[in-house]
Amino acid sequence: MMNCHECSSLLYDYRDNDLDIEVRCRVENHLSTCVDCQIEWKEIQETMALYHTHITAGTPDKDLCARIMAELANNRVGITVSIPLAVLGGLLLALLAIGLVFLLPLLYPVFRVLVQLAIYLLPLPAIILKAFPVMQFASLSLLIVALVTVAWATRRATLY
Amino acid sequence: MNTFITKARDGDQKAFGRLVEHFQNRILSVVYGIVGTRHDAEDIAQDTFIKAYQSIGGLKTEAAFYSWLVRIAINTSLSYKKSDHESQMVPLDAIEEPVYQGEPPDAYMEKQAGVERLNVLLAELSPEHRAVLVLREIEELSYEDIAAVLGIPLGTVKSRINHAREKLRLAVKEKGVR
Numbered sequence: 001m002m003n004c005h006e007c008s009s010l011l012y013d014y015r016d017n018d019l020d021i022e023v024r025c026r027v028e029n030h031l032s033t034c035v036d037c038q039i040e041w042k043e044i045q046e047t048m049a050l051y052h053t054h055i056t057a058g059t060p061d062k063d064l065c066a067r068i069m070a071e072l073a074n075n076r077v078g079i080t081v082s083i084p085l086a087v088l089g090g091l092l093l094a095l096l097a098i099g100l101v102f103l104l105p106l107l108y109p110v111f112r113v114l115v116q117l118a119i120y121l122l123p124l125p126a127i128i129l130k131a132f133p134v135m136q137f138a139s140l141s142l143l144i145v146a147l148v149t150v151a152w153a154t155r156r157a158t159l160y
Numbered sequence: 161m162n163t164f165i166t167k168a169r170d171g172d173q174k175a176f177g178r179l180v181e182h183f184q185n186r187i188l189s190v191v192y193g194i195v196g197t198r199h200d201a202e203d204i205a206q207d208t209f210i211k212a213y214q215s216i217g218g219l220k221t222e223a224a225f226y227s228w229l230v231r232i233a234i235n236t237s238l239s240y241k242k243s244d245h246e247s248q249m250v251p252l253d254a255i256e257e258p259v260y261q262g263e264p265p266d267a268y269m270e271k272q273a274g275v276e277r278l279n280v281l282l283a284e285l286s287p288e289h290r291a292v293l294v295l296r297e298i299e300e301l302s303y304e305d306i307a308a309v310l311g312i313p314l315g316t317v318k319s320r321i322n323h324a325r326e327k328l329r330l331a332v333k334e335k336g337v338r
Binding site (some may be wrong): 016 | 185
């Protein structure tokens with residue numbers, strides 16, 4: 001025979017129809033004989049009915065739909081960069097182009113040295129990886145983790 | 161409805177407008193269940209639909225539209241509750257008033273007091289608890305669907321729902337809300 005404590009712990013599952021038939025029958029049998037549990041069951045039903053009425057009582061402002069459509073039509077949606085930001089970006093690009101014209105003769109020798117240095121240093125990773133095979137594993141694992149993270153983040157950003 | 165969803169995915173604003181008309185009541189109820197004021201709920205519902213329009217291209221199937229929309233509504237509401245808005249004052253005209261249905265003035269006053277008390281009781285629940293409660297009681301989603309929408313384990317869903325319902329029952333019993 002079910003006791004009150006057990007019955008009380010099952011009342012929400014009983015309400016959700018989330019009990020197997022045998023347990024459900026035992027709950028119903030207990031409810032038919034126990035006044036305290038009947039009161040608790042009634043309170044649960046009344047509380048949830050009150051909650052339902054409270055949450056669904058309001059109706060949306062009749063202009064809500066119109067406001068949303070106006071917002072969409074306003075062309076604000078879809079534009080992620082504001083006009084002042086676009087102008088600022090354009091100005092910066094222009095300054096960069098002008099700067100490059102004047103600075104290029106000065107920067108050219110530096111770039112040349114850097115390129116030579118890069119050419120000498122390029123085989124270095126291959127030499128290191130060959131000398132330490134464990135690093136091949138580590139770098140490959142890191143690459144896979146980075147790819148999976150980027151794929152997950154992109155998918156999540158697309159969903160929301 | 162699937163036709164409107166397909167057209168909306170192709171950028172048809174009118175079709176999206178039909179979706180807004182069709183789903184606005186349900187989305188508003190879900191949002192209101194979490195944030196607790198009609199005034200804020202309408203703003204968040206509006207944000208929800210705009211976010212949905214912006215990202216509807218990423219929706220995989222038409223059948224998933226509503227659960228996807230609810231997920232946006234829930235996330236927007238929870239973000240709102242976590243932001244500074246919570247600490248702001250609620251304007252006087254945002255305080256809920258029950259619909260007058262021709263009852264005697266005393267009964268209406270009692271109903272109004274009941275609504276205010278229920279709002280206070282619901283405010284004692286965390287937004288996460290309110291989210292599971294509204295998805296279960298209003299949207300009638302299964303525990304599995306709620307877990308999928310909120311991205312939390314099934315056990316957490318069950319414990320949150322039962323905690324929220326029991327807390328509400330005891331509070332209603334103690335404070336006599338009718």
